[in-house]
Amino acid sequence: MEKSWERYSRQMLFQPIGEEGQQKLLNSKVLIVGMGALGTVVANHLARAGVGHLVFCDRDYVELSNLQRQTLFDEEDVQQFLPKAVAAEKKLRKLNSSISIEGHVADISANNIEEFIEGVDVIVDGTDNFQTRYLINDVAYKYNIPFIYGGAVSSRGMGTVFIPGKTSCLRCLFPTHDSSGQTCDTIGVLSPVVDIVASLEALQCMKLLTDNQDDIANELTTFDIWKNHHFSMKLGEANEQCPTCQLKEYPTLTESDQDQVTTLCGRDTVQIVNNGTVDLEESEKKLRSLVKDLKRTPFLLRVYLHEGETMVLFPDGRTLIQGTEDISRAKTLFSKYIGM
Structure with missing residues (x-):
C-alpha cells in the first residue's frame, strides 16, 4: 500500500x-x-x-x-x-x-x-x-x-x-x-x-x-x-x-427573479442582495465618518450604525442588516447608507 x-x-x-x-x-x-x-x-x-x-x-x-x-x-x-x-x-x-x-x-x-x-x-x-x-x-x-x-x-x-x-x-x-x-x-x-x-x-x-x-x-x-x-x-x-x-x-x-430582500428566520436579520460587486475598501472610506464604528476584513465589512443595527457587507453584493426583521426598516437603513 x-x-x-x-x-x-x-x-x-x-x-x-x-x-x-x-x-x-x-x-x-x-x-x-x-x-x-x-x-x-x-x-x-x-x-x-x-x-x-x-x-x-x-x-x-x-x-x-x-x-x-x-x-x-x-x-x-x-x-x-x-x-x-x-x-x-x-x-x-x-x-x-x-x-x-x-x-x-x-x-x-x-x-x-x-x-x-x-x-x-x-x-x-x-x-x-x-x-x-x-x-x-x-x-x-x-x-x-x-x-x-x-x-x-x-x-x-x-x-x-x-x-x-x-x-x-x-x-x-x-x-x-x-x-x-x-x-x-x-x-x-x-x-x-x-x-x-x-x-x-x-x-x-x-x-x-x-x-x-x-x-x-x-x-x-x-x-x-x-x-x-x-x-x-x-x-x-x-x-x-x-x-x-x-x-x-x-x-x-x-424563476426569472430571486427575492432580493429576505428575512433570515429567527436571526433578527434581513438580507439584501444588490446587483454587482462591492469594493470593501471604498465602502469603508465612504461610511467611516457616517457610522458609529466599523471593522473590515478581507472578506467582509462590519458596520455599527448609530440607529442600533449592524450592517455586514460582502464583496458579492450581499448586505445583512442585523438587529431587525422589519424589511421596510432594513430597506430604509440600506438606502440611507448604501443606496437602493
Missing part, C-alpha cells in the same frame, strides 16, 4: 470499501451546500475519508453561537469575522492536504448554483431552509446527480437520499413547506443530533461513491434523540405532476 494511503488503512479494511472503493472515493467530487452545523460535520468526515475533491458554499460568517455545534470553527474564527467557507477550508486543509478543497463565500441561488456542479458526483444538503433545498433538488434532477437530504432542529433529525431515475424527489415528499417553521435559531438544537444526521449523510455519500447503492434504504428516517423516538417511512412513488422529477420544469431554476 502506498504511504499516502496509510491514513485510509482502517477504512480500506472494511470489505465493502476496500482498495477499489478507496480509489473511487479519491476520484470523486462532492458539493456540500451550506457550511454550518451539518456541513461542517459532513465535510470533516468526507475529508478524513479521502474524497478527492470537496467543494462547498456558504454565505455566512462565524459567530460565537455557532461554536456549540459547528465543529470546524473556533474562537479565533469568531474574532477574525471569518466567513464560514474560508474558515472551513483552512481547517480541512490541515486535516487532509492530499485532496482538493474549495470553499466559496457565496449565497446559493438560481443565478449561480449551476456554476458549482461541474463534475460533481453527489450533492449533500448542509442548509437550514427549504427554499434552498428545493433549488438543490431541481439542479440534482436536472443534471442526474444524487442528492442527500438532512435536517436537524431541537432534538429531532431526519434524512434520506434522492437518486434521479430511481427514487421520487424532495418535492414529491414535501410538495410545499411553510417557511415560518421551526429553526435552530427559534427553538434551538442539540449538537449530538446534528452529529448523527450529518454522519448519516456522510455515510450515505460514501455508499454512493463506492458503488454500494443497494445498501441505501429507499426511505425517510426521522428520530428524536431526547424522547427516544425513531421512525422510517418509504419514499413512495413519484407524483405524476411533480414539476421536478416528472414534468422536468425545475421551477426554482427557471
Whole structure:
C-alpha cells in the first residue's frame, strides 16, 4: 500500500470499501451546500475519508453561537469575522492536504448554483431552509446527480437520499413547506443530533461513491434523540405532476427573479442582495465618518450604525442588516447608507 494511503488503512479494511472503493472515493467530487452545523460535520468526515475533491458554499460568517455545534470553527474564527467557507477550508486543509478543497463565500441561488456542479458526483444538503433545498433538488434532477437530504432542529433529525431515475424527489415528499417553521435559531438544537444526521449523510455519500447503492434504504428516517423516538417511512412513488422529477420544469431554476430582500428566520436579520460587486475598501472610506464604528476584513465589512443595527457587507453584493426583521426598516437603513 502506498504511504499516502496509510491514513485510509482502517477504512480500506472494511470489505465493502476496500482498495477499489478507496480509489473511487479519491476520484470523486462532492458539493456540500451550506457550511454550518451539518456541513461542517459532513465535510470533516468526507475529508478524513479521502474524497478527492470537496467543494462547498456558504454565505455566512462565524459567530460565537455557532461554536456549540459547528465543529470546524473556533474562537479565533469568531474574532477574525471569518466567513464560514474560508474558515472551513483552512481547517480541512490541515486535516487532509492530499485532496482538493474549495470553499466559496457565496449565497446559493438560481443565478449561480449551476456554476458549482461541474463534475460533481453527489450533492449533500448542509442548509437550514427549504427554499434552498428545493433549488438543490431541481439542479440534482436536472443534471442526474444524487442528492442527500438532512435536517436537524431541537432534538429531532431526519434524512434520506434522492437518486434521479430511481427514487421520487424532495418535492414529491414535501410538495410545499411553510417557511415560518421551526429553526435552530427559534427553538434551538442539540449538537449530538446534528452529529448523527450529518454522519448519516456522510455515510450515505460514501455508499454512493463506492458503488454500494443497494445498501441505501429507499426511505425517510426521522428520530428524536431526547424522547427516544425513531421512525422510517418509504419514499413512495413519484407524483405524476411533480414539476421536478416528472414534468422536468425545475421551477426554482427557471424563476426569472430571486427575492432580493429576505428575512433570515429567527436571526433578527434581513438580507439584501444588490446587483454587482462591492469594493470593501471604498465602502469603508465612504461610511467611516457616517457610522458609529466599523471593522473590515478581507472578506467582509462590519458596520455599527448609530440607529442600533449592524450592517455586514460582502464583496458579492450581499448586505445583512442585523438587529431587525422589519424589511421596510432594513430597506430604509440600506438606502440611507448604501443606496437602493
